[in-house]
Amino acid sequence: KNQVEQSPQSLIILEGKNCTLQCNYTVSPFSNLRWYKQDTGRGPVSLTIMTFSENTKSNGRYTATLDADTKQSSLHITASQLSDSASYICVVSAAPRTGGYNKLIFGAGTRLAVHP
C-alpha cells in the first residue's frame, strides 16, 4: 500500500534555530516528491520538488534531501523565522503502472511553531 509518513507530528523551536522534518514513504513506482508549506487557514503551497536522481535541493532557507534507496526525505529549515510557523506536507507522486496518470499520496504533515 502506498503510504507517506511524516515525523514529528508537531515541533516547537525558538526563532533563529534550525530544524529538520522527516518523511518516509512506501510508494511505488516512485515519480517525484514535493514538500508543501501550509499556513493556517490557507491552501498548501509548493516549496520544492525532487525527482529520483536528485539528492539535495534548496529554496532559500529550505533544503530538501532525498534518499531514494531508503525512501526517505527530509526538509531542513535554517535560521527559522516566525513566518515559518506552518504545517509542512510531504507529497509523493506515484507513476502509473500502465498508462494513466500520476497519483499523489499526501503525508499528514508536521506542524511547526516558531516562538520568539
Added chain:
Amino acid sequence: NAGVTQTPKFQVLKTGQSMTLQCAQDMNHNSMYWYRQDPGMGLRLIYYSASEGTTDKGEVPNGYNVSRLNKREFSLRLESAAPSQTSVYFCASSELRGYEAFFGQGTRLTVV
C-alpha cells in the same frame, strides 16, 4: 492573477441539507481536483477532472458529486450533508494530472 478561487470560505449546514462548493482557476490548467483535509490525516482526493469534459472518483467519493462546468470551473456538490462530511475542502488545479498542484484557500464546512 488570482490562481485558484474557492467559494464560500466558511459554511455551516444542517444534516440533510445540500450545497455546492464552487472553484475556478485562471491558469488555463487542464486538471482540477477536490480534496478534503481532516485533522491528523493527509489530504484525501474526493474527485478529479483530468481534462475538460471528464471526471473520475478519487479515494473518498461517497456522498459527493462534481461537475466540470468548463475548463476554468469545477464544482463539488453535497446532496444530503452528513456530520462525517465536516471538514476543510480544497480545490486544486494542475497543468496535467500528477504535475504540481496549486491550491485554493479552502472551505471550512461544518455539518451539525
